[in-house]
Amino acid sequence: IFFSDLGVxxxxxxxxxxxxxxxxxxxxxVISHEELNQKTEAVYLLKMIAKGLRKASFIKNLIVxxxxxxxxxxxxxxxxxxxxxxxxxxxxxxxxxxxxxxxEQDWRVRPLVLNIKRWAKFHNINDASHQTISSYSLTLMxxxxxxxxxxxxxxxxxxxxxxxxFDVDISVSELKLNEDLPTFTSQNSQSLGDLFAGFLNFYxxxxxxxxxxxxxxxxxxxxxxxxxxxxxxxxxxxSQWKYILIEEPFDMSNTARSVFDHYVFRQIVGVFKQxxxxxxxxxxxxxxxxxxxxxxxxxxxxxxxxxxxxxxxSDEF
Numbered sequence: 567i568f569f570s571d572l573g574v575x576x577x578x579x580x581x582x583x584x585x586x587x588x589x590x591x592x593x594x595x596v597i598s599h600e601e602l603n604q605k606t607e608a609v610y611l612l613k614m615i616a617k618g619l620r621k622a623s624f625i626k627n628l629i630v631x632x633x634x635x636x637x638x639x640x641x642x643x644x645x646x647x648x649x650x651x652x653x654x655x656x657x658x659x660x661x662x663x664x665x666x667x668x669x670e671q672d673w674r675v676r677p678l679v680l681n682i683k684r685w686a687k688f689h690n691i692n693d694a695s696h697q698t699i700s701s702y703s704l705t706l707m708x709x710x711x712x713x714x715x716x717x718x719x720x721x722x723x724x725x726x727x728x729x730x731x732f733d734v735d736i737s738v739s740e741l742k743l744n745e746d747l748p749t750f751t752s753q754n755s756q757s758l759g760d761l762f763a764g765f766l767n768f769y770x771x772x773x774x775x776x777x778x779x780x781x782x783x784x785x786x787x788x789x790x791x792x793x794x795x796x797x798x799x800x801x802x803x804x805s806q807w808k809y810i811l812i813e814e815p816f817d818m819s820n821t822a823r824s825v826f827d828h829y830v831f832r833q834i835v836g837v838f839k840q841x842x843x844x845x846x847x848x849x850x851x852x853x854x855x856x857x858x859x860x861x862x863x864x865x866x867x868x869x870x871x872x873x874x875x876x877x878x879x880s881d882e883f
Contacts, residue, residue, distance in 0.1 A: 571599045571739050577655070577662040583669025584679050584705055590648040594655050599737050602654040609636045611653055659738045660816045661702070664724065668709050668781075671750045672720050678761055679708050681851070689837045690860050694824035698834060703812050703821045706781055711765050713784045718753040720761070723784035725815060734816050763845050770842040774810045774835065782815040810834070833860045 578592030579585035595615075602608045612630050616638050619625045628640040635658070638651040652658065669676050683701055686692035694700040699707075712720035725732045728747060756764070777786040789811060806823035809831040814821050825831050837859045844853055 575659050577658040582662045582665035593651045594658055595653050608653045612638050656738050657816050663743050667747050679705050690862055691834045691837050697827050697830045706812050709781045710779045715768050720752045720754045722750045725782050766842040770838040778811040778813050780813040
């Protein structure tokens with residue numbers, strides 16, 4: 567029955583610790599503890615909600631976008647904020663909670679992720695709509711690297727340490743979203759610059775097509791260990807598990823399924839390899855912004871290529 571568990575949640579980068587002042591606000595409206603069919607029910611209800619929102623004078627540029635998770639996109643003209651509203655995306659609430667907890671475990675996590683995203687945007691590999699890597703996937707890649715590759719680890723595996731707090735069977739309405747976890751004390755003393763260079767070097771040599779990155783387990787799971795029904799589509803071929811394999815820590819889908827073109831995949835790997843070689847040679851973070859290592863054919867694919875240092879970039883780089 568709809569509306570039995572009504573709730574409004576801020577999700578995504580504006581709430582998970584990895585946003586900036588320029589981040590959009592992602593809003594999840596929960597109307598039931600039951601799952602919605604996102605292709606039909608969610609789209610229908612969003613169109614109804616959109617009719618009401620259009621009556622508000624401060625709501626501008628409103629559109630309903632049908633996607634895997636359909637949204638209403640609009641601008642709050644009073645505060646000049648871009649907003650995305652979705653319905654019953656429980657997984658988004660859960661992963662926002664998990665990422666916020668990771669962002670608070672060590673002071674280096676947030677600036678490292680933000681600088682990795684800045685680097686990826688400059689080199690045009692941080693846009694799922696253009697078949698490259700989403701910001702969420704980049705964040706998961708960073709957390710995995712800090713959990714499992716850095717020695718000693720910078721981050722623990724929170725879903726192993728606190729299974730009850732991240733139990734997917736617990737209703738989102740019962741999650742203690744604002745409860746602080748005990749802070750992990752890392753024995754790792756590496757600087758942000760060293761961690762960034764290590765991230766590039768690790769993924770420059772990583773077997774993306776054969777190993778599934780999992781922050782849920784803190785392991786790289788061999789692709790052939792996945793259940794066959796997860797790997798195969800209706801025609802018997804690999805569906806979403808193709809080139810870059812990153813496990814969503816709650817629903818076990820591939821967050822990097824947007825990378826489905828082999829040419830684009832090879833360009834992404836090339837950006838990692840060229841960046842790793844460049845920073846190893848120059849020892850300079852800013853040297854990575856002298857030229858783009860991947861230039862898509864689409865002229866509209868523009869991320870703002872000035873290479874300027876954003877406010878969140880650490881001087882340590």
